[in-house]
Each structure stands twice: as structure tokens, then as C-alpha cells.
Amino acid sequence: METNKNNKGGRKPKLNPSKNRYVFRLTDEENIHFLKLFDASGMANKAKFITTILFQKELKIIKVDVSTMDYHTQLTKLFYQFQSIGNNYNQIVKILYRNFTDKKASLYLFKLENHTKELALICKQIIELTKEFELKHIQKNTDK
Template sequence: MVQIHKGGRNPKLNKALHRYVFRLTDQENARFLSLFEDSGLDTKAKFIVALLFERQIKSIKIDAGAMEYCTKLSRLFAQFRAIGVNYNQIVKILHTTFGDKKTVFYIGKLEKQTLELADLCKDILILSKQFESEYLLNKEKL
């Protein structure tokens, strides 16, 4: 005997047959929608079931300003690493191509620029710590 395939979805093994209805005020609904959006779940039904059966729901809030700050700071430190590589290459080239007097002269100029860069780096670290203490840590307390 040949089986005829009817098509369509395979039936679920454990169908959700029971339905419950409840009503919310405008304030309750606004709070419910806010919690639902923060949960990251894709349907309200899954969210309600998770709340009822005390499943753990994780709420993640992303601060765009802090995220942008961290991204730009990471790029800046990547540039510092690139400067360090270039610094080593320049010193090596100076030693191999120029005499002692020219090498000392150019390394002296390079040293002045390096000191300015170090001061800039200290300022960046101070500002970063200030940003972290005033902005990021205060946000966690809220």
C-alpha cells in the first residue's frame, strides 16, 4: 500500500491547547510592554509563560553613547599600537642608514614627539577614568 502525503506541517507533539485572557489598564499595559521589550523574547506569549513559571529573563540595555565612546577609545589605542610599530621601524632605519650624528639628532626629535604623545595618553586616561566614574558607574546605580 502506498502512503499518500497530505502536505503541510508536521503536527506538534505537545500542543498548547489552553488559552487564558486577562485585561490590563493603560499604565499596566505600558509597563508590561516595557518589560517585554527589555526581555528580548520574540513573542508576548513566551514572555508571559517565562514570568509565570519563574524562568530567568535577562534584560539588556545598551547605551549608545557609552558604546560609541568605547569603540572610539579602542580605535585610538589601536592607533597607538601602530605608532609603536612605526617608531621601532624608524629607529631601526636611522641606525642602519645614517651616521651617528644624524641618528642622534633625529632620535632627539622623535623623542620630543614621543613625550608629547605620552602626555596626550595620560590626558586620555584621566578623561576615561572621569567618564567611567561619573557616567558609567552612576548609570549602574539607577
């Protein structure tokens, strides 16, 4: 058996290793500010964070507001429920006209129409609450 004498094992060497090292010191206030910026960046490596800032590479900081995300999720679920109601509405109208006389079907449709008006009022309230929520919370967060 032949063994390769050049292969010493271990990691493959990097093509462009970082050999140069710089040290700097921060005051307590500066350190707190630095750590806040580092945490907000979401990066896992402080050295990469510092080089990103030094060489003015694009650094994106994304703030996630859990309450806004939750509101959006619940609103999406409600939207799908409205779609289901619309599908059911169409199916009920077809069934009523197929299985009942015109008079009886019209009576049931009148009741259904009244419930639909109530649902439309609730929908308007949801839209108003959503606009109010956006003005108070979402716009305020983007200004910061």
C-alpha cells in the first residue's frame, strides 16, 4: 500500500486567511451601544459585524414586532373564513332554489340577506380597526 506523504490530515487551508489582527477598547457606554447594534444586526460573529461596518457593506437590521405579526396572522385567518362564508353562501342559494319553491326560497334568502348585512358591518369595523392599528403601531415603528 502506498500512502501519500504530502497529506498531513486536518483541515484544508483557507484560500485567503485573515492573519491581521487589530485591538481596540471601548468605554462601558460605547460597549453597551456596540452590543445593542450587534444584537440588532442578527449576525452571529462580532468580527464579521465589525468588518461589515468598517467597509460600509450593506447591513440590514430587521426588527420583528411580534404583536404586529400576530395581528396579521389573525387577520389572514379571518380573511380565509370570509372566503369560506362566501363559498357557503353560493352553495346555500343554489340549494334553496333547487329544493324549495320560489316563495319559500325567497323567505330564507331574506333571512340570509339580513345576516349578510350584519357581517358587512362587522367587516367595516374590522377595516376601521386595521387602519387605526396601522396608524398607531405600524407607522410609529417605521419612523424610529
